[in-house]
Amino acid sequence: MSVSRWLVALVPFLVSLPATGAPHFADRLYVIQCGEGHASDQSRWSPGINVGKPLDISDNCYLIRHDGDWLLWDTGIADAVAERPEGIKNEAAGIVWKRKEKLKDSLGHIGLRPSDIRYVAISHSHPDHIGNVELFPDATLLVQSAEYSWPQPDGKPRFLPEHPAMQLDGDFDVFGDGSVVILSTPGHTPGHQSLLVQLHVAGAIVLSGDAAHFLDNWTSRRVPSINVDEAETLVSMEKIARSLERHHGQLWINHDKPQSDSQRHAPEFYE
Numbered sequence: 001m002s003v004s005r006w007l008v009a010l011v012p013f014l015v016s017l018p019a020t021g022a023p024h025f026a027d028r029l030y031v032i033q034c035g036e037g038h039a040s041d042q043s044r045w046s047p048g049i050n051v052g053k054p055l056d057i058s059d060n061c062y063l064i065r066h067d068g069d070w071l072l073w074d075t076g077i078a079d080a081v082a083e084r085p086e087g088i089k090n091e092a093a094g095i096v097w098k099r100k101e102k103l104k105d106s107l108g109h110i111g112l113r114p115s116d117i118r119y120v121a122i123s124h125s126h127p128d129h130i131g132n133v134e135l136f137p138d139a140t141l142l143v144q145s146a147e148y149s150w151p152q153p154d155g156k157p158r159f160l161p162e163h164p165a166m167q168l169d170g171d172f173d174v175f176g177d178g179s180v181v182i183l184s185t186p187g188h189t190p191g192h193q194s195l196l197v198q199l200h201v202a203g204a205i206v207l208s209g210d211a212a213h214f215l216d217n218w219t220s221r222r223v224p225s226i227n228v229d230e231a232e233t234l235v236s237m238e239k240i241a242r243s244l245e246r247h248h249g250q251l252w253i254n255h256d257k258p259q260s261d262s263q264r265h266a267p268e269f270y271e
């Protein structure tokens with residue numbers, strides 16, 4: 001083959017290769033209100049601080065579109081709560097949970113059915129995050145193996161064995177291009193994880209689950225007494241901080257109501 005014919009054959013490959021280190025992006029990120037909580041005592045999350053002070057918290061789900069695939073991050077408090085205007089009380093946590101709208105309906109406003117969701121990834125297995133996992137019986141669950149195998153206090157599994165699941169051991173690049181990356185951030189629970197999302201306009205965002213519950217706890221590196229491992233929580237916070245530095249990113253804290261109130265909510269989105 002002549003040199004020119006070699007070049008012709010090579011050009012399609014050369015132009016399809018990304019430049020080294022060029023960022024890839026998810027297309028859209030939606031913030032969906034997936035519950036609201038009223039707690040009677042903030043100090044559950046901040047030992048010795050704000051004792052007896054009531055607190056309103058947000059409970060968000062986040063929906064990400066990437067090349068026509070949909071990933072849902074966290075599923076919020078169970079949709080059944082939306083049928084109870086007075087809410088339900090979690091006695092152990094001292095929180096009353098309410099839900100304005102079912103997740104199914106929130107997805108409907110975006111033009112989606114639950115069967116359109118390919119991946120459901122959860123930050124951890126507390127009820128305000130996994131309440132609607134079974135609305136998506138065919139979606140692949142992305143969960144750390146340490147969380148998957150962590151039994152409930154009564155010994156039962158946290159997830160239905162028949163639900164398709166990918167059990168992870170550490171960080172995981174969901175679409176293989178660096179745009180949506182699960183970060184292993186244990187401490188709040190054994191297999192807690194966070195999500196780095198790279199967007200073209202909004203930039204890098206880390207959805208930190210319950211690695212910190214509020215901005216104040218984040219800046220003070222305060223660890224709730226309910227966390228399974230205090231030292232691991234602090235290591236995970238530093239890991240998130242390093243990721244934010246590296247990507248010049250923003251930290252989005254699921255339960256921080258003032259921050260959530262300042263954000264665009266579905267059906268509006270970030271891109």
Ligand SMILES: [Zn+2]
Nearest residue numbers: 126128129210
């Ligand atoms: Zn939570």
